[in-house]
Amino acid sequence: MSPMFKTRFTGAALELTMARAPVNAINRDWIDGFEGILDDLAGQPDIAVLLIRSSERIFSAGADLKLMRDCFSTEDGPDRMIETVRLMQRLYDRIESLSQVVVAEIAGAAQGGGFELALACDLRIAADDARLGLPEARLGLLPGAGGTQRLSRLAGPGVARRLILTAEVVTGVQARDLGLVQWAVPADQLSAFAESVVVRIAALSPAALAACKHCFSAADADLGKGMLIELLETHKLFNAADTRKRVREFLDR
Structure with a gap:
């Protein structure tokens, strides 16, 4: 280095x-x-x-x-x-x-x-x-x-x-x-x-943070495109093991 x-x-x-x-x-x-x-x-x-x-x-x-x-x-x-x-x-x-x-x-x-x-x-x-x-x-x-x-x-x-x-x-x-x-x-x-x-x-989910940043990058595009990216990223997160674990722990509390 x-x-x-x-x-x-x-x-x-x-x-x-x-x-x-x-x-x-x-x-x-x-x-x-x-x-x-x-x-x-x-x-x-x-x-x-x-x-x-x-x-x-x-x-x-x-x-x-x-x-x-x-x-x-x-x-x-x-x-x-x-x-x-x-x-x-x-x-x-x-x-x-x-x-x-x-x-x-x-x-x-x-x-x-x-x-x-x-x-x-x-x-x-x-x-x-x-x-x-x-x-x-x-x-x-x-x-x-x-x-x-x-x-x-x-x-x-x-x-x-x-x-x-x-x-x-x-x-x-x-x-x-x-x-x-x-x-x-x-x-x-x-x-x-x-x-x-x-x-x-x-302490937050790396995958969720990355998905949020992807959505931010589309904020200068038309609204429809940005919201479509939100849906696509949300779908990926719903299927992520880390997300399921975090949601399960939250609901259990």
């Missing part, structure tokens, strides 16, 4: 700690390491939840500065940067499509590609004083690893335009009020709160 990451299994949960000092900057090696962890996770259907957190003072500052310097100092730099952004898009799409519930624990800051990573997660928990944003326009760039798309879907076009077109960076509390994160808690309580959320999710 890449030294940029640490993993730990706890029951039905996998804790993934980003550990690339000092700010979890994103480069090709970082992307490859993350992909490798997802490869391992794909073969473990009994894992219900993935928690993504950081061992550093911030969640992630986004793209590696050396990568950006190379982009503007070499002839093939722009093409290499575009390829890296394409790989980031693919990684974040893969995170969003996981059958597991993915929780981001955001301490310090999540900006640029780091915030785009958080946007690909199902649930986001931020420290009250965390700093979140997509300030790429300050550099004449745009958040190209899904930022314009996921932020618009998550918080609506008005909020997305406000943050991206003004390069505004908000606190964890402001992010919660804008619908960017589901929870904002004091920094000294962040880890414990995130772990309590993970424990709650890990």
Whole structure:
């Protein structure tokens, strides 16, 4: 495993700690390491939840500065940067499509590609004083690893335009009020709160959680298609041994 990451299994949960000092900057090696962890996770259907957190003072500052310097100092730099952004898009799409519930624990800051990573997660928990944003326009760039798309879907076009077109960076509390994160808690309580959320999710049926995520993915389609997917997923769950066991135990109580 890449030294940029640490993993730990706890029951039905996998804790993934980003550990690339000092700010979890994103480069090709970082992307490859993350992909490798997802490869391992794909073969473990009994894992219900993935928690993504950081061992550093911030969640992630986004793209590696050396990568950006190379982009503007070499002839093939722009093409290499575009390829890296394409790989980031693919990684974040893969995170969003996981059958597991993915929780981001955001301490310090999540900006640029780091915030785009958080946007690909199902649930986001931020420290009250965390700093979140997509300030790429300050550099004449745009958040190209899904930022314009996921932020618009998550918080609506008005909020997305406000943050991206003004390069505004908000606190964890402001992010919660804008619908960017589901929870904002004091920094000294962040880890414990995130772990309590993970424990709650890990107690649920992995198959049911995966089915719910499939239904969520159809929410942007027409209503009829989404409801048909609900019926199909419900039918599969009714026939699942784990569901039958859980329902039987509930009825017996």
